[in-house]
Amino acid sequence: MRYLLTTLAVVAGFCGVACAADPPAKPPVAEPVVLITGSDRGIGFALVQEFASRGWRVMATCRDPARAAALQEFAAAHPAVTIDALDVADDAAIDRLAARYRGQPIDALVNNAGILGDVSGQRLGTLDPNGFEQTMRVNSYAPLRMSQAFLEQVAASKQKKIIAITSGAGSLWLAQQTHGFYYYSMSKSALNMAMRMLQNDVRSRGILVGIVTPGPVDTDMQREYRAAAAQANTPVTTPAMTSADSARALVNYVETLSADKAGRFYSYDGREIPW
Numbered sequence: 713m714r715y716l717l718t719t720l721a722v723v724a725g726f727c728g729v730a731c732a733a734d735p736p737a738k739p740p741v742a743e744p745v746v747l748i749t750g751s752d753r754g755i756g757f758a759l760v761q762e763f764a765s766r767g768w769r770v771m772a773t774c775r776d777p778a779r780a781a782a783l784q785e786f787a788a789a790h791p792a793v794t795i796d797a798l799d800v801a802d803d804a805a806i807d808r809l810a811a812r813y814r815g816q817p818i819d820a821l822v823n824n825a826g827i828l829g830d831v832s833g834q835r836l837g838t839l840d841p842n843g844f845e846q847t848m849r850v851n852s853y854a855p856l857r858m859s860q861a862f863l864e865q866v867a868a869s870k871q872k873k874i875i876a877i878t879s880g881a882g883s884l885w886l887a888q889q890t891h892g893f894y895y896y897s898m899s900k901s902a903l904n905m906a907m908r909m910l911q912n913d914v915r916s917r918g919i920l921v922g923i924v925t926p927g928p929v930d931t932d933m934q935r936e937y938r939a940a941a942a943q944a945n946t947p948v949t950t951p952a953m954t955s956a957d958s959a960r961a962l963v964n965y966v967e968t969l970s971a972d973k974a975g976r977f978y979s980y981d982g983r984e985i986p987w
């Protein structure tokens with residue numbers, strides 16, 4: 713468990729529900745454009761703010777825009793930010809959103825949405841298959857499914873970037889002494905593999921796939937993780953950075969992502985992480 717903590721330390725408006733009948737959202741907007749999943753809180757919301765501050769057009773997506781008060785308030789003050797509903801565990805919803813934005817180049821598709829999963833159901837002795845399926849679905853499958861659905865929009869853009877927000881918890885090398893949180897760690901390893909293979913498939917189209925950890929960031933997920941670790945008598949003492957600081961580093965990473973770094977596993981601070 714302690715090692716996992718170290719691992720995580722190293723690594724650790726328009727608003728509407730798109731539906732089949734929706735017309736195209738609007739004519740293509742100017743570049744650069746970023747689409748972010750899980751934008752209503754945590755690192756996702758910080759990414760919305762950081763990209764917007766740098767002049768990007770931001771397509772912010774979240775499960776329930778009606779409950780995303782802070783994001784709504786931010787979008788109301790920043791016309792370059794739009795909001796769409798998207799549950800990344802819903803393939804049909806992903807396809808509807810992609811259809812709605814057909815013809816809209818997307819310079820960076822940032823797959824940020826993620827879950828820690830039910831912490832009590834992913835320990836030896838309490839393994840719960842439903843928790844496994846949900847965690848794998850959201851953390852591993854959904855980013856790949858999003859990449860498939862939005863591939864043409866990314867390919868039509870200038871920057872052509874697909875980004876996965878992963879975790880050092882997914883590194884087999886760092887996990888040599890890790891305990892606990894099986895599903896979360898497994899889901900991030902699977903995500904890394906999916907993104908590495910995706911890079912092979914899309915390289916010929918000039919698309920760059922970025923695999924990056926945000927570091928230990930003070931969000932709901934990190935707080936839940938720390939509470940569970942404390943309960944297991946392995947309290948986390950490493951400081952967590954603010955989501956704004958992490959987002960600044962992550963957007964630097966996105967903006968400077970080049971072919972030589974694509975398909976490899978990086979930390980928010982520029983260090984490469986062993987698989």
Ligand SMILES: NC(=O)c1ccc[n+]([C@@H]2O[C@H](COP(=O)([O-])OP(=O)(O)OC[C@H]3O[C@@H](n4cnc5c(N)ncnc54)[C@H](OP(=O)(O)O)[C@@H]3O)[C@@H](O)[C@H]2O)c1
Pocket residue numbers: 720723724749750751752753754755756774775776798799800801824825826827850877878879880925926927928929930931932933934
């Ligand atoms: N915080 C860290 O220290 C840390 C470290 C390593 C990696 N990460 C990774 O960074 C990413 C963001 O984490 P965070 O710390 O910001 O977590 P967070 O505060 O718990 O936020 C998670 C975000 O993901 C969204 N989400 C979850 N399931 C979704 C679904 N099915 N469809 C759409 N959105 C969904 C949540 O939306 P709702 O509000 O609707 O639930 C929320 O916006 C995750 O991929 C996480 O694994 C975080």
